[in-house]
Amino acid sequence: MKAAPFEYSRPADIDEACALLAADENARVIAGGQTLVAMMAMRLARPTRLIDINRIAALAYIRQENNKEGEAVAIGAITRQCVVERDALIAKSVPLLARAIPNIGHAATRARGTVGGSLANADPAAELVLSAITLDAVIEYRADGESGESPAREFYIGPMITTLPAGAVLSGVRFPIWRGKVGVGFHEVNARRSDFAFVSAAAQVELGDDGKAKRIAIGVGAATDFPLRLESAEQQLKGGALDDAKVRAALREALADIEPLEDLHASADYRRRVAVDLAARAVADARQAAQGKSHAY
Amino acid sequence: MRIKLDINGLKREVEVEPRTTLLDCLRDTLGLTGAHAGCEHGVCGACTVLFDGVAVRSCLMFAVQAQGSAITTIEGVTPGPGELSPVQDAFCETHGMQCGFCTPAMILTAHALLANNPNPTRAEIVEAISGNICRCTGYAQIVEAIALAAERMRGANRPKDAHP
Numbered sequence: 001m002k003a004a005p006f007e008y009s010r011p012a013d014i015d016e017a018c019a020l021l022a023a024d025e026n027a028r029v030i031a032g033g034q035t036l037v038a039m040m041a042m043r044l045a046r047p048t049r050l051i052d053i054n055r056i057a058a059l060a061y062i063r064q065e066n067n068k069e070g071e072a073v074a075i076g077a078i079t080r081q082c083v084v085e086r087d088a089l090i091a092k093s094v095p096l097l098a099r100a101i102p103n104i105g106h107a108a109t110r111a112r113g114t115v116g117g118s119l120a121n122a123d124p125a126a127e128l129v130l131s132a133i134t135l136d137a138v139i140e141y142r143a144d145g146e147s148g149e150s151p152a153r154e155f156y157i158g159p160m161i162t163t164l165p166a167g168a169v170l171s172g173v174r175f176p177i178w179r180g181k182v183g184v185g186f187h188e189v190n191a192r193r194s195d196f197a198f199v200s201a202a203a204q205v206e207l208g209d210d211g212k213a214k215r216i217a218i219g220v221g222a223a224t225d226f227p228l229r230l231e232s233a234e235q236q237l238k239g240g241a242l243d244d245a246k247v248r249a250a251l252r253e254a255l256a257d258i259e260p261l262e263d264l265h266a267s268a269d270y271r272r273r274v275a276v277d278l279a280a281r282a283v284a285d286a287r288q289a290a291q292g293k294s295h296a297y
Numbered sequence: 298m299r300i301k302l303d304i305n306g307l308k309r310e311v312e313v314e315p316r317t318t319l320l321d322c323l324r325d326t327l328g329l330t331g332a333h334a335g336c337e338h339g340v341c342g343a344c345t346v347l348f349d350g351v352a353v354r355s356c357l358m359f360a361v362q363a364q365g366s367a368i369t370t371i372e373g374v375t376p377g378p379g380e381l382s383p384v385q386d387a388f389c390e391t392h393g394m395q396c397g398f399c400t401p402a403m404i405l406t407a408h409a410l411l412a413n414n415p416n417p418t419r420a421e422i423v424e425a426i427s428g429n430i431c432r433c434t435g436y437a438q439i440v441e442a443i444a445l446a447a448e449r450m451r452g453a454n455r456p457k458d459a460h461p
């Protein structure tokens with residue numbers, strides 16, 4: 001369980017990191033390392049060079065940004081998961097993240113693990129990836145001295161596979177802020193708490209003054225190659241009161257023809273069944289939380 | 298590569314290969330074998346140390362990444378030679394260990410918890426140690442030990458003129 005030899009670089013800024021990455025096709029960027037170092041120990045990964053971005057202070061931030069698309073919370077790539085977990089702006093403006101993050105690994109891995117690392121790693125069961133897809137987050141990166149971005153829903157294309165261009169370094173992510181009577185729900189099932197989820201589900205709901213769903217977003221993770229948005233269910237449920245039977249029917253329909261992953265721990269059928277259940281619970285939680293809110297927060 | 302570390306309050310300088318994990322550096326280069334090598338890929342928690350005061354898995358980072366950082370291992374939690382920290386004492390008293398393999402990591406994790414949360418609930422203690430596997434005790438006595446240590450440390454920190 002020892003990593004193969006590699007060269008180590010600690011660039012001072014992200015453009016230097018990009019240059020190092022461009023110079024060696026077997027180089028890898030290391031952020032928190034909570035997946036990569038384990039992969040290297042098992043020699044499933046053998047990078048020739050590690051480009052350590054942990055000390056690029058400009059990549060550690062949580063701040064509100066307002067631009068043409070509206071209000072968003074921007075999070076820098078090397079922001080530690082434990083920092084997001086306890087951040088007041090996140091709790092207020094991206095409550096789904098505050099709910100999802102305690103499910104990532106354990107306290108000791110969240111102390112090192114970063115937001116950007118998890119987003120770039122693209123594990124099908126990653127809570128951060130599910131949150132990004134559910135909330136229509138935008139992934140930001142740098143390559144060749146230029147900035148680029150991609151909607152999370154186009155960024156993920158397979159298990160551990162993203163459309164991040166070769167030589168690019170993920171620099172941050174923006175989560176749009178929903179205002180109004182907003183509630184969130186998050187559920188996952190795993191063998192032991194904090195292990196990889198077999199299925200996870202996230203929901204965010206905004207209720208109008210009539211108590212009907214003005215906006216609704218539902219995502220399911222870990223069940224398929226990468227997390228899914230259940231758009232057809234969202235469309236059916238939008239404008240309705242989100243009563244349980246209708247929610248379940250819509251979810252069942254939306255999940256009817258997904259192709260769930262299958263392994264030793266959970267069959268495809270099990271994953272589909274549980275996905276319906278967890279998503280229904282997530283929507284119910286989100287609705288209740290939104291009802292409990294009288295005004296914008 | 299040459300790196301400088303602050304290990305248990307002492308400045309140390311060591312020569313390591315980039316691929317040397319912090320865990321191997323502590324054990325093999327610095328002789329601090331209280332950091333245990335269980336799985337060496339991040340699942341057991343036996344290698345936990347305090348990195349700038351925060352509990353982390355030392356097998357999941359390379360020593361070169363720790364350049365300039367302060368690291369506390371189990372060897373560094375005792376107040377003086379021949380003494381035990383309140384957490385260590387509590388583990389002895391409540392039989393919080395059997396074989397002892399998980400123990401240094403459990404104790405450091407408890408120290409990190411109690412530094413931020415002097416009065417944890419049972420659920421918070423369970424959550425804090427949930428990343429540390431123990432194959433012997435069944436965890437009950439470990440939870441008890443941390444609760445006992447917390448109680449004593451709260452008492453010890455009280456200002457002299459505080460009312461009981």
Ligand code: FES
Binds near residue numbers: 334342357
């Ligand atoms: S040895 Fe580090 S987690 Fe097991």
Ligand code: FES
Binds near residue numbers: 394396397398431432
């Ligand atoms: S006391 Fe033996 S593993 Fe915990």
